[in-house]
Amino acid sequence: MQKLFDEVNSLDKRCYEKFFLSEDLLMEHAASSMALYISENYLHLNSILIVCGSGNNGADGITLARLLHTKFNVKLFLASSPKSPISELQLKRVEALGLEIVDALSPADIIVDCLFGTGLNKPLNEDSINIINTLNSYDSIKIACDIPSGINNIGQVESIAFEADITITMGALKTSLFTDLAKDYVGEIIVANLGVQRNLYEVESNKYLLEASDMKLPFRNKKNAHKGTYGHLNVIVGSKRGAGIIASKAAFGFGTGLLSVISKEDLDLPYHIMQTDTISENCTAIAMGMGLGKYDKEEIRKLLNTDIPKIIDADLFYDELICEFLDKEIVLTPHPKEFCSLLKLCKITDIDVIELQNNRFKYVEEFSKKYPKIVLLLKGANVIISQNEKLYVNTFGSAVLSKGGSGDVLSGLIGSLLAQKYKPLDAAISASLAHTLAARKYSKNNYSMIPSDLVEEIRRL
Numbered sequence: 001m002q003k004l005f006d007e008v009n010s011l012d013k014r015c016y017e018k019f020f021l022s023e024d025l026l027m028e029h030a031a032s033s034m035a036l037y038i039s040e041n042y043l044h045l046n047s048i049l050i051v052c053g054s055g056n057n058g059a060d061g062i063t064l065a066r067l068l069h070t071k072f073n074v075k076l077f078l079a080s081s082p083k084s085p086i087s088e089l090q091l092k093r094v095e096a097l098g099l100e101i102v103d104a105l106s107p108a109d110i111i112v113d114c115l116f117g118t119g120l121n122k123p124l125n126e127d128s129i130n131i132i133n134t135l136n137s138y139d140s141i142k143i144a145c146d147i148p149s150g151i152n153n154i155g156q157v158e159s160i161a162f163e164a165d166i167t168i169t170m171g172a173l174k175t176s177l178f179t180d181l182a183k184d185y186v187g188e189i190i191v192a193n194l195g196v197q198r199n200l201y202e203v204e205s206n207k208y209l210l211e212a213s214d215m216k217l218p219f220r221n222k223k224n225a226h227k228g229t230y231g232h233l234n235v236i237v238g239s240k241r242g243a244g245i246i247a248s249k250a251a252f253g254f255g256t257g258l259l260s261v262i263s264k265e266d267l268d269l270p271y272h273i274m275q276t277d278t279i280s281e282n283c284t285a286i287a288m289g290m291g292l293g294k295y296d297k298e299e300i301r302k303l304l305n306t307d308i309p310k311i312i313d314a315d316l317f318y319d320e321l322i323c324e325f326l327d328k329e330i331v332l333t334p335h336p337k338e339f340c341s342l343l344k345l346c347k348i349t350d351i352d353v354i355e356l357q358n359n360r361f362k363y364v365e366e367f368s369k370k371y372p373k374i375v376l377l378l379k380g381a382n383v384i385i386s387q388n389e390k391l392y393v394n395t396f397g398s399a400v401l402s403k404g405g406s407g408d409v410l411s412g413l414i415g416s417l418l419a420q421k422y423k424p425l426d427a428a429i430s431a432s433l434a435h436t437l438a439a440r441k442y443s444k445n446n447y448s449m450i451p452s453d454l455v456e457e458i459r460r461l
C-alpha cells in the first residue's frame with residue numbers, strides 16, 4: 001500500500017528545511033520528472049500545448065516548456081500572467097530562450113494542464129471553465145500537472161474539471177485524487193520525484209492507497225487438513241432471500257470449509273450448501289443483514305450478542321439495534337445511503353447522500369474516531385475501509401460492479417475470510433480487492449456481468 005496525504009505543502013516546506021532543497025530546485029525536479037515521462041512515452045509525437053495559470057502549478061508548466069522545447073513543438077499558453085515570484089522567474093527564463101508563447105488555444109498531440117494545482121481555493125470563473133471545456137474537447141493525450149484543474153484540495157469538483165488520461169502528481173499521492181467525484185477526471189496517476197526519495201519526502205499518514213499486492217487470497221498451505229480446518233460460515237437468509245443465496249455462493253467459492261444458510265423457508269440450494277434454522281455449533285463467522293426484510297428483533301439481538309466474528313450489511317443499518325453493538329470488532333459494509341442512516345442512528349450527523357459523497361473521507365474518519373473497533377467498508381466508486389482511524393482506499397472498482405447483487409457477493413467474500421480466521425480488517429481489505437480485481441477480469445463488456453459471472457471470476461483469481 002502507498003501513503004496518501006491530505007496536503008503536501010508542509011512536506012514541501014519540510015524539504016526546504018530538512019534537505020536544503022529550495023522551491024526552485026523542487027520545481028525543477030517536478031518539471032524534469034514530467035519531461036522524462038513525456039519523452040520516454042511520447043517521443044513519436046510532435047506538438048505539445050502547455051496551459052498555465054498564475055500560480056506555481058503554472059510555473060511547473062512554464063518550466064516544463066523550457067525542458068521540452070528542444071524535443072517537441074511546444075506551444076505555451078498563459079491563461080493569466082504569473083503572480084508568484086517563482087513563476088515570474090520561470091517566465092523570464094523561457095522568454096530569454098525565445099520560446100513561443102501562443103495567445104490562443106489550439107489542438108496538439110499532447111496537452112498539459114497546469115492551470116490550477118493544490119492552490120485552487122475558489123469556484124472556477126467563466127474564463128477558466130471555457131478553457132477547461134475547450135481542452136476537454138480536444139482529441140489529444142491529456143496530462144494533468146499535479147491534479148486535474150477543477151478538483152479542489154478535498155477532491156470535490158464544483159463545476160467542471162480537466163479530464164486527464166494521466167495525472168503526474170508531485171512528490172506524494174494526494175487524498176483529493178481518490179474521491180469518488182475525482183474518479184472520472186484523474187486517469188492513471190503517477191508520482192513525480194522531487195529529487196528526494198519518496199520515503200524521505202513522506203511522513204506518517206493515516207490514509208493508504210491499496211494495491212493488488214495487498215490482496216491475500218486464502219491459499220491452503222496445510223497438507224493435513226479437513227473441511228473443518230477452513231471454518232464454517234453461517235449466512236442468515238431473510239425474506240428477500242436472493243441476497244443471502246448470492247452471498248452464500250460467493251462465500252463457498254472463496255474457501256470457507258463449510259457453509260450453512262440459516263433460513264426458516266426451504267431453499268433450493270446446491271447440495272454442498274447446508275441449510276438449518278439455528279446457528280451451527282462450530283460456526284466461525286456469521287454474515288447477516290443482506291435481504292433480511294422483516295425479522296424478529298430479539299433473535300437478531302441474540303445473534304449480534306455472540307462473540308462469533310460478523311459481517312453486517314444492508315437492512316440492519318436502518319435499525320437502531322445496530323448502535324448497541326458498535327463497540328465490537330465487527331465488519332459493516334454500508335453503501336452511501338445506508339451509511340447516512342448509520343451516521344444518523346449513532347448521532348454523529350444527519351446528512352444526505354450528496355453531502356456524504358462530497359466528503360466521504362471526512363465522515364468515515366469521524367465514524368472511525370467514535371467507533372475505533374468497527375471495521376467500516378463504505379461502498380462507492382472508490383471503496384473506503386477504516387478501523388482505528390486508519391483509512392484504506394480501494395480504487396480498483398469499476399462501473400461493471402454497479403448492479404444489484406454485487407454487494408451481496410462482497411458480503412459473502414468477507415464472511416468467507418472471517419470464517420477462515422482472517423482478522424476483520426484483513427478480511428475486508430482482501431475481499432474488497434478480490435471483488436474489484438475479479439470484476440476487471442470480466443471481459444465481455446462493462447454492462448452485462450451478473451453475480452454468478454463475478455463469482456466465477458473470483459474463483460479464477
Ligand SMILES: NC(=O)C1=CN([C@@H]2O[C@H](COP(=O)(O)OP(=O)(O)OC[C@H]3O[C@@H](n4cnc5c(N)ncnc54)[C@H](O)[C@@H]3O)[C@@H](O)[C@H]2O)[C@@H](O)CC1
Nearest residue numbers: 012026027055056057116117118119120121122123124146
Ligand atoms: N511548493 C513547492 O515547493 C512546489 C510546488 N509545486 C506546484 O505548485 C502548485 C501549487 O501552487 P500554488 O499554491 O501557487 O497554487 P496554484 O498554482 O494551484 O494556483 C493558485 C493561484 O491561482 C489562484 N486561484 C485559485 N483558485 C482560483 C480560481 N478558481 N480562479 C482563478 N484563480 C484562482 C490563486 O489565487 C493563486 O494565484 C502545486 O500544485 C504544484 O504543481 C511543484 O512545483 C512542486 C514544488
Ligand SMILES: [K+]
Nearest residue numbers: 113116147149
Ligand atoms: K493542473
